[in-house]
Amino acid sequence: MKRVNDLESYWMPFTANRDFKKEPRLVYSAEGMYYKSVEGKDILDATAGLWCVNAGHNRKRITQAITEQASLLDYAPSFQFGHPKAFELATRIAEIFPEGMNHVFFTNSGSEAVDTTLKIALAYHRARGKGTKTRLIGRERGYHGVGFGGISVGGMPRNRQYFGSLLSGIDHMPHTFDHERNAFSKGQPEHGAELADRLEDIIALHDASTIAAVIVEPMAGSTGVLPPPKGYLKKLRSICSKHDILLIFDEVITGFGRLGTATASDYFGVIPDIISCAKGITNGVIPMGGAVVKDEIYETMLEEADNPIELFHGYTYSGHPIAAAAGLATLDIYKEEELFKRASELAPYMESAAHDLKDANHVIDIRNIGLVAAVELAPRKDAVGERGYELMKRVWDKGVMVRFTQDTMAVTPPLIAEKKHIDQMFDAARQALKEIN
Ligand code: PXG
Secondary structure, three states, X not given: OOOOOOOOOOOOOOOOHHHHHXXXXXXXXXXXXXXXXXXXXXXXXXXXXXHOOOOOEOOHHHHHHHHHHHHHOOOOOOOOOOOXXXXXXXXXXXXXXXXXXXXXXXXXXXXXXXXXXXXXXXXXHHHOOOOOOOEEEEEOOOOOOOOHHHHHHOOOHHHHOOOOOOOOOEEEEOOOOOHHHHOOOOOOOOOOHHHHHHHHHHHHHHOHHHEEEEEEOOOEOOOOOEOOOOOHHHHHHHHHHHOOOEEEXXXXXXXXXXXXOOOHHHHHXXXXXXXXXXXXXHXXXXXXXXXXXXXXXXXXXXXXXXXXXXXXXXXXXXOOHHHHHHHHHHHHHHHHOOHHHHHHHXXXXXXXXXXXXXXXXXXXXXXXXXXXXXXXXXXXOOEOOHHHHHHHHHHHHOOEEOEEEOOEEEEOOOOOOOHHHHHHHHHHHHHHHHHOO
């Protein structure tokens, strides 16, 4: 017979279900920097949920906005009808995103945002009479969500290998991780700008007339925190411009303050043609994402369309009223509390706290940028990821939630973090590292 609270029915995403269900880690409530576990223990959130709760948990302004919105307008169709808050949110996003990127297509997740950017890129070239430009170029160790578009351009073998032949006409640039030359870099690593030139090789192979877009995370987050080498993104930008290829930045993680600026484009001073975003757009409270495009793309699509409907794409919940209300309240908080600036002021402290772990057991690399730090451990022989998984559980037992990608720990706290929280995160990690073999 099934118990009421049986854990079996819920098939958890990206989780070792069998192991989790033997020893579940369940949170019940959250406030500010902390979760409370079902056992009543405070758990410091060192991951901003999943890189999304940038303003901290249970912000009254957001919960009030969504409550009011739910009783005012619970839902409105997004095709052929609209409601004011979706328009207002798009305008507010355009205000803080790079200049000349003033048009936002709303989605419900980062995966949908990414697939939307790819579809816009293809449709745009076709609209301007360059319909042969259909290839999409991603990068090894890229994570672009879990839609078929995203896993096709993505570069994480396990996210691809189980799912058939994926999209055709895809190629990948090499990743930029170079342990030998760049280990223990602070901020952007010195070496690797020349890897952008590999894009020229791919273009030579396929010809630019067949390539629509290149998509990269300006800072690869979930594949282990890989800040771009100095000069790399600028090179990518200039190669793309030279060959009339759109450059897409996947800013699902970096958008809305993670690096101490509204976007990573801003941080690195490189403006792409399309940006995908999600997560911090609503502080993670209500699902939402978006594709933000350069004016020229939007205008071309509108002018050159062969149908009154200029883009055959959209979601039932695009610009959902409650998500839009959450987004507006979230942007108010970011602005009034100057949270992006706050993150950039705290970043040096976190950098030094992270790099202080250099001599701890098993540590082979430490990387950081903005309010992001990663500590990479040597994998156990024939058991990649096992040591990291064990460490994650140990750190949880010490009252801190961190994320692991294989043997790399990522620390990405809400932007409201204080120095004492940073200390608590790294102290717990240091202690746990002493305890595992
Ligand atoms: N692009 C990037 C760059 C992402 O980081 C997505 C797209 C997909 O977003 P959705 O909303 O469809 O999940 C992401 C998501 C981790 C972690 O631990 C990272 C993500 C999701 C879950 C865990 O690093 N990023």
